[in-house]
Amino acid sequence: MSDNPLLKVSGVSKFYGSRIGCQDVSFDLWPGEVLAIVGESGSGKTTLLNCLSTRLMPSAGSVEYRMRDGNFRDLYHMSEAERRFLMRTDWGFVHQNPADGLRMTVSAGANVGERLMAVGDRHYGKIRETATDWLGRVEISADRIDDQPRAFSGGMRQRLQIARNLVTGPRLVFMDEPTGGLDVSVQARLLDLVRGLVNDLGLSAIVVTHDLAVARLLSHRMMVMKDGHVIEQGLTDRVLDDPREPYTQLLVSSILQV
Amino acid sequence: MSADLATYNFAYLDEQTKRMIRRAILKAIAIPGYQVPFASREMPMPYGWGTGGVQVTAAIIGPDDVLKVIDQGADDTTNAVSIRAFFQKVANVAVTTHTKDATIIQTRHRIPEQKLTEGQVLVYQVPIPEPLRFLEPRETETRKMHALEEYGLMHVKLYEDIAHNGRISKTYAYPVKVDGRYVMDPSPTPKFDNPKMHMSDALQLFGAGREKRIYAVPPHTEVVSLDFEDHPFEIQTFEQDCALCGAHGVYLDEVVLDDQGGRMFVCSDTDHCEDRREHGHVGEMLAPNQEAAE
Numbered sequence: 001m002s003d004n005p006l007l008k009v010s011g012v013s014k015f016y017g018s019r020i021g022c023q024d025v026s027f028d029l030w031p032g033e034v035l036a037i038v039g040e041s042g043s044g045k046t047t048l049l050n051c052l053s054t055r056l057m058p059s060a061g062s063v064e065y066r067m068r069d070g071n072f073r074d075l076y077h078m079s080e081a082e083r084r085f086l087m088r089t090d091w092g093f094v095h096q097n098p099a100d101g102l103r104m105t106v107s108a109g110a111n112v113g114e115r116l117m118a119v120g121d122r123h124y125g126k127i128r129e130t131a132t133d134w135l136g137r138v139e140i141s142a143d144r145i146d147d148q149p150r151a152f153s154g155g156m157r158q159r160l161q162i163a164r165n166l167v168t169g170p171r172l173v174f175m176d177e178p179t180g181g182l183d184v185s186v187q188a189r190l191l192d193l194v195r196g197l198v199n200d201l202g203l204s205a206i207v208v209t210h211d212l213a214v215a216r217l218l219s220h221r222m223m224v225m226k227d228g229h230v231i232e233q234g235l236t237d238r239v240l241d242d243p244r245e246p247y248t249q250l251l252v253s254s255i256l257q258v
Numbered sequence: 259m260s261a262d263l264a265t266y267n268f269a270y271l272d273e274q275t276k277r278m279i280r281r282a283i284l285k286a287i288a289i290p291g292y293q294v295p296f297a298s299r300e301m302p303m304p305y306g307w308g309t310g311g312v313q314v315t316a317a318i319i320g321p322d323d324v325l326k327v328i329d330q331g332a333d334d335t336t337n338a339v340s341i342r343a344f345f346q347k348v349a350n351v352a353v354t355t356h357t358k359d360a361t362i363i364q365t366r367h368r369i370p371e372q373k374l375t376e377g378q379v380l381v382y383q384v385p386i387p388e389p390l391r392f393l394e395p396r397e398t399e400t401r402k403m404h405a406l407e408e409y410g411l412m413h414v415k416l417y418e419d420i421a422h423n424g425r426i427s428k429t430y431a432y433p434v435k436v437d438g439r440y441v442m443d444p445s446p447t448p449k450f451d452n453p454k455m456h457m458s459d460a461l462q463l464f465g466a467g468r469e470k471r472i473y474a475v476p477p478h479t480e481v482v483s484l485d486f487e488d489h490p491f492e493i494q495t496f497e498q499d500c501a502l503c504g505a506h507g508v509y510l511d512e513v514v515l516d517d518q519g520g521r522m523f524v525c526s527d528t529d530h531c532e533d534r535r536e537h538g539h540v541g542e543m544l545a546p547n548q549e550a551a552e
Contacts, residue, residue: 081406088410103393103414110417117417118410124420124486146421 004066006031006172006204007052012061014047020228021047025061027223027233031171034198034205036219036236038212038251044228045208046176052206053093053174054083065172088118092165096177098157101164102149108135108160109145115168134163138193155186159193166197173198175207179214191217212255216240224248269316269349275299279317279472283463286474291440292404293387298470308341308366309467311383315364318379318463319345324352326360331368331509331526338366355529367430369451371508371530374460376477382445384466387473389433389443409441412484420489429494435482436475444481450493450509455481498523501543503534 005028014021022044029035037045050056052063054075064072068090075083087093095101102111112131113121121127132142138159140152149157158178165173178194179187195218198205207218215222215236223233224245232245243249267273275297282296301309319325325345329337333355341364342353354360357370364381374380390400393411403411412433419427432449436442444455445464455462455475462475475481485491499506501522508530510523522543525531535544 080402084406084408106414106418107421109421110414113417114410114414117413118408122413122485122487124417125488127417128421 004070005029006033006066008064008072009052010062010064012048012051012058012063014044014051014056015059020044022051022225022228025223025230027230029172029204029206031204032202033221034203034207034219036215036222037206037208037225038210038215038222039225040210040251043225045210045225047228048225049174049176049206049208053091054087055093068171088115089168090170090172092162092170092173094158094161094165094173094175094178096180098149098154098161101161102157104149107146107148108140108152111149111160111164112167115164119168130167134167135160137197138163139189155182155190158182158190162194162197166201166203169201171204173203173205175205175209177209177211178207179209179211187214194218212240212252224251266348268321269319269345270301271299271313271316276317279313282472283314283317283474286463286472287461287476289440290475290479291436291442291473293471293473295470296472298467301467302344303340305468306385307337308364308383310465310469310472311364311366311381311467312341312344312465313467314381314463314465314472315345315362316349318381319349319351319362321349321351323361324354324359326354326357326363326529327365328363328368328370328527328529329366330511331370332528334528356533357527357529365447367446367448368509368526369447369454371505371525371527372533373454374458376459378460380458380460380462382447382462382464384443384445384464384471385468386431387443387464387466387469387471389431389441404440407439409435409484412441413486416484416486416489420486426485426489426491432491433484435484437479438482441484442473442475442481448494448509449483449491452481452483452491453493457481496523500525500531500534500541502541503531503539503544504541505531505534505539 007029010026012025013023025048037048039045051058063075065075066072109128109131112134113127116127116130132145135142135145140156140159149160179190209215219236222236222239223230226247232239232248240252243252279296282294286294299313301312303309327338327342329335345351346353357372362379362381366383388400390403390411393415394400416426430448431443431446432452434442434444434452444452457478459477461477464473483491496510500510502524505525509526511526513522513524515521
């Protein structure tokens with residue numbers, strides 16, 4: 001791990017009129033670290049994620065990102081071209097609904113290859129080879145490479161979306177409820193896969209989830225949000241095993257035991 | 259003609275409209291391949307019949323111009339005949355079918371076989387000007403992609419072609435990059451004609467009436483067809499020669515002759531074919547007739 005954080009977030013707030021989306025969120029994210037943002041529906045998790053990933057303009061605050069050359073750049077002072085380039089090379093964004101992050105009408109291979117072509121790859125054979133390799137890494141068999149995601153199951157689609165995001169070797173991946181809408185056995189496999197990939201590639205990730213089990217399995221550190229505010233943050237095991245805030249205690253005690 | 263009788267302005271459009279279209283054309287020429295929005299007018303023909311091309315032609319035509327109109331290469335099909343008649347009526351200009359005599363050539367889906375020269379203007383009728391349209395339905399997004407030069411998606415389309423068909427199967431409206439910057443749809447011309455756009459001596463103007471866009475390729479501008487390193491762009495080739503004039507290496511139309519599998523291949527460019535026959539070239543289907551006549 002490096003001595004410098006990858007992402008420096010200070011005082012990020014987003015207001016929808018007089019309503020609070022999220023308020024005064026500050027944290028640093030370090031290379032190789034997975035941060036989970038948990039909280040109930042409407043607590044501002046997704047608003048915060050969208051602000052961090054420049055999909056939404058925050059009302060106040062700054063987000064600085066350490067570029068590959070080592071310099072910090074304020075994301076909101078970059079040109080749109082630079083931001084979009086960053087988003088399709090150095091970043092990934094995994095949507096809750098795979099249909100939002102995939103092109104449903106082009107083949108799996110082209111879905112994975114799109115980012116490569118976007119950064120200037122112009123050799124069909126090499127693109128296809130890389131796509132095949134990545135499909136293998138997310139446990140999709142190579143003979144499905146020319147099928148459209150429409151023909152895939154929910155779990156496969158989600159894995160395909162992950163492959164599509166990771167193919168350019170990003171350093172930071174945003175995930176919005178990556179396991180939402182999947183049944184538990186598929187969830188378990190997906191989590192296993194994501195954990196393996198994050199470890200192998202040394203990715204940093206910010207994962208939004210309402211599922212504390214996902215946070216426990218994936219993340220090193222977590223933030224608990226309520227009504228747009230971060231009410232507690234710390235190492236995942238510490239927060240889950242020894243929650244300090246009453247709301248966090250409530251959240252942890254609400255986990256269903258089988 | 260009495261002064262109080264309503265009449266057409268020269269070339270149908272009023273002068274203010276022509277001025278607006280000319281401004282759009284000038285802007286289009288200044289930014290090769292960029293789609294300039296313009297206030298497309300209702301024309302006395304349905305969308306899809308060349309309302310964009312007709313407006314561009316009307317804006318640039320003068321009394322001294324000689325107009326040629328082709329549809330799929332032919333001078334004698336409905337679309338070509340009616341547009342030619344339209345300009346004869348509303349502009350009273352000279353018309354021709356000879357490519358070399360024309361100063362303005364309005365075309366639907368072909369570029370003449372004969373090399374165009376300096377001073378000629380080729381006006382294309384364009385149905386869908388946006389090359390990214392069927393990949394990205396949002397106009398806001400495609401405009402942004404053009405602005406930021408994000409053209410990876412265009413190659414996704416070509417990738418899909420190769421993945422499913424083993425080669426780039428797109429044969430018309432084949433996307434090109436103009437002057438190293440904008441990706442452009444060359445209207446539904448066969449890709450056979452793409453190389454003719456490259457470094458052409460003539461000015462090429464594109465008008466899309468329904469979509470309200472004008473774009474241009476100025477003379478001597480680089481026009482490169484997109485491709486992959488291991489699947490390079492190539493044009494269609496024909497095994498046959500033209501059945502009427504024996505021309506080789508031109509774009510041929512297949513004509514079905516009967517229900518017994520009989521067919522012939524003829525030049526799609528009728529003027530080129532006639533010109534060759536006048537100069538004594540004879541294809542295989544005309545040859546026996548001549549023998550019979552002798």
